Amino acid sequence: MTHAPIATLSSRAQRWAIGLTEQKSITGTDGEAAFGPWLAAHLREQAAFQDAEVWTIEVKPQDGRHSVAMLLRGSGRSTVLLTGHYDTVGTSDYGQLEHLATRPDALTKALRDSLVLAKAPAAVLAHEDFAGGEFVAGRGLLDMKAGLAAGLAVCAEFAESAKPVGNLLFIAVPDEENNSAGARKAAQILPGLCEERDLDLLAVINLDAIADDGDGSKGRVIALGIVGKLLPAAWVVGVPTHSGFPLNGPNAGAIAAAIAARIEWAPELTDACGTAPGTPPSLLGIADGKTRYDVTTPGTAHATFNVLSYRRTPDEVLDRFDSLCAEAASNLLREFRHRVSAQHETGLLEMVQLIPVHRYETLLARIDQSERTRFEGVSASIAAGDQPLPEKCRLLTEQAWELSRLAGPAIVTGFGSIPYLPTNLSAQPAAVRLRAAAIDVANEAAARYGNVVTCADYFAGISDMSFFGEADESSLDIVARNTPAWKDAVRWPPKRALANIPTINIGPWGRDYHTPLERLHVGYSFTVLPRLIRDVCARLLQPDAS
Structure with a gap:
């Protein structure tokens, strides 16, 4: 040359x-x-x-x-x-x-x-x-x-x-x-x-x-x-209620916001490169599932996060993400109970002792075989649309949740885009x-x-x-x-x-x-x-x- x-x-x-x-x-x-x-x-x-x-x-x-x-x-x-x-x-x-x-x-x-x-x-x-x-x-x-x-x-x-x-x-x-x-x-x-x-x-x-x-x-x-980059996602199911009676169930938007606050810049998801500090995780998108204005609290919400890694594997990232989601939900419930107690109020909130965290694969495993063909058809239809991948993943999570027959409140975790x-x-x-x-x-x-x-x-x-x-x-x-x-x-x-x-x-x-x-x-x-x-x-x- x-x-x-x-x-x-x-x-x-x-x-x-x-x-x-x-x-x-x-x-x-x-x-x-x-x-x-x-x-x-x-x-x-x-x-x-x-x-x-x-x-x-x-x-x-x-x-x-x-x-x-x-x-x-x-x-x-x-x-x-x-x-x-x-x-x-x-x-x-x-x-x-x-x-x-x-x-x-x-x-x-x-x-x-x-x-x-x-x-x-x-x-x-x-x-x-x-x-x-x-x-x-x-x-x-x-x-x-x-x-x-x-x-x-x-x-x-x-x-x-x-x-x-x-x-x-x-x-x-x-x-x-x-x-x-x-x-x-x-x-x-x-x-x-x-x-x-x-x-x-x-x-x-x-x-x-x-x-x-x-x-x-x-x-x-x-x-x-x-x-490397992963896009962990949390799809949240709350208990929708009339806003005049907010104590009747936890708000999906509030749960998603608590998760976002806990994960933003979380050291547990910051992968250092040798002696150099890593890039902290950050919220990339958060929205509730409401499509119009009314006075009912959000029944669902969805949040995605940018998580960078140097050596950590995807399973380690998702394990840590699940733990932080569970911690955020637990802390939120504890704070809710404190506020209710301070006001001498009662409500259905006291019946919610835990907000479970499920992975997307758990939902899939619960779908009855008779419903599997219908779900696969919905999946193919959503995939053919022009929405970005995170939105397609949200829509599919929503469909899988309905067919899983699980009840809220709950958090469903997974990934929302291709891995790098x-x-x-x-x-x-x-x-x-x-x-x-x-x-x-x-x-x-x-x-x-x-x-x-x-x-x-x-x-x-x-x-x-x-x-x-x-x-x-x-x-x-x-x-x-x-x-x-x-x-x-x-x-x-x-x-x-x-x-x-x-x-x-x-x-x-x-x-x-x-x-x-x-x-x-x-x-x-x-x-x-x-x-x-x-x-x-x-x-x-x-x-x-x-």
């Missing part, structure tokens, strides 16, 4: 980043569906890629979305995969500047001018960044089209090398901002793809963005693993080589690129690394049993759903992605990042590394 002048690598990364950003690809829209074919056609038009094999991979029949794959052949079978997602979150949050959301130069100028009198700390910092000329704004520029652009710049340089060693495989996927359907499909087909094309896939480099509100030291990072498992580099030879290559390149970064780059054990965000990297798929059994939409909506393959390839993340850094202040650090992302990716690939593909 030859080292072209840095201006060429940098200018290519910049050109691709702006071009990709200008092509809208919001998750779930026609733009996302159109992006894959557009990118494939655009790659085929590039002079550097005339000898490359470019094709699209349909997410699933009739889905309309495609991953885009490009294979650049050199010598031998050794191959490195560069991958990242091209879908973005929406643009309505830009308000009057929405028409500029995917036009980086114009948006940067407009934001810089509009933030002159800003007082909020985040806005003040954004204005300073734009005024200093080191940052460029744009929806999806940071998350994560600049990462894809850096990968394409490396691919172009590889393709133009006189005698490239090894092979580069590039795959851009949709749907990361939703359910990672693109990455999950790509991970499933990788073994067959490599067999068909006689490739030995050594490693995966994910190109996702890292946020840093400081001096960039936390953004200039090569991540050797990724944190944590990954880290194992002790297998390919992973050891990848770790060594990443560390060596990071250690040389200050001298070679003028930037200090560090290696971190984990990428703190959620990304498609979970499906490409070395994850423990055996831990998914409890998730499958307790995710209501698993069979009909998630459709996780029973075998080989994860690629299980040594995977790291090398991506751009910037600030405030998923907000109107999303911005990319230009110097690092266009100049340093492509060189990091190129040099890690070169170390992996050189003959003595195979």
Whole structure:
């Protein structure tokens, strides 16, 4: 792999980043569906890629979305995969500047001018960044089209090398901002793809963005693993009553609120990473089951939580979640009794000594065989709808509860979305080589690129690394049993759903992605990042590394 002048690598990364950003690809829209074919056609038009094999991979029949794959052949079978997602979150949050959301130069100028009198700390910092000329704004520029652009710049340089060693495989996927359907499909087909094309896939480099509100030291990072994410859910059944007689039964909304208060930032669900503090759990959504206004207290409520883990398995997370739900309900009942006693009131509340916690799988086991067919039909119908996964899981829990013939009050726990498992580099030879290559390149970064780059054990965000990297798929059994939409909506393959390839993340850094202040650090992302990716690939593909 030859080292072209840095201006060429940098200018290519910049050109691709702006071009990709200008092509809208919001998750779930026609733009996302159109992006894959557009990118494939655009790659085929590039002079550097005339000898490359470019094709699209349909997410699933009739889905309309495609991953885009490009294979650049050199010598031998050794191959490195560069991958990242091209879908973005929406643009309505830009308000009057929405028409500029995917036009980086114009948006940067407009934001810089509009933030002159800003007082909020985040806005003040954004204005300073734009005024200093080191940052460029744009929806999806940071998350994560600049990462894809850096990968394409490396691919172009590889393709133009006189005698490239090894092979580069590039795959851009949709749907990361939703359910990672693109990455999950790509991970499933990788073994067959490599067999068909006689490739030995050594490693995966994910190109996702890292946020840093400081001096960039936390953004200039090569991540050797990724944190996992689960979405524990609590569906609560109360005893609905006329609001004039609230003591006749516990309110489902109040129980859900008590659970939310107990779990928010709970240390019991905070998984530390070595000596570094972990990310605490946080409430992502809470709502009662009422669909109209009346004076009856809510009969049901539903709450979902973001729980990140480094080493904990899903069964350990759910065990802790169940315990905290039970504790929250017990404490709430104790407080209710204290308040009733203080007022010398009586009511049906005194009959409720315990609010039991059931898992979703318990409900399923109680459904009579004669009702099973009807439930499966309802499940398929709900799965075919366009609601987000957490809502589908809520609806299915509600249906299972009715057929279980259990009585409230009660709490039903489970999971509300697909799992993102944590990954880290194992002790297998390919992973050891990848770790060594990443560390060596990071250690040389200050001298070679003028930037200090560090290696971190984990990428703190959620990304498609979970499906490409070395994850423990055996831990998914409890998730499958307790995710209501698993069979009909998630459709996780029973075998080989994860690629299980040594995977790291090398991506751009910037600030405030998923907000109107999303911005990319230009110097690092266009100049340093492509060189990091190129040099890690070169170390992996050189003959003595195979």
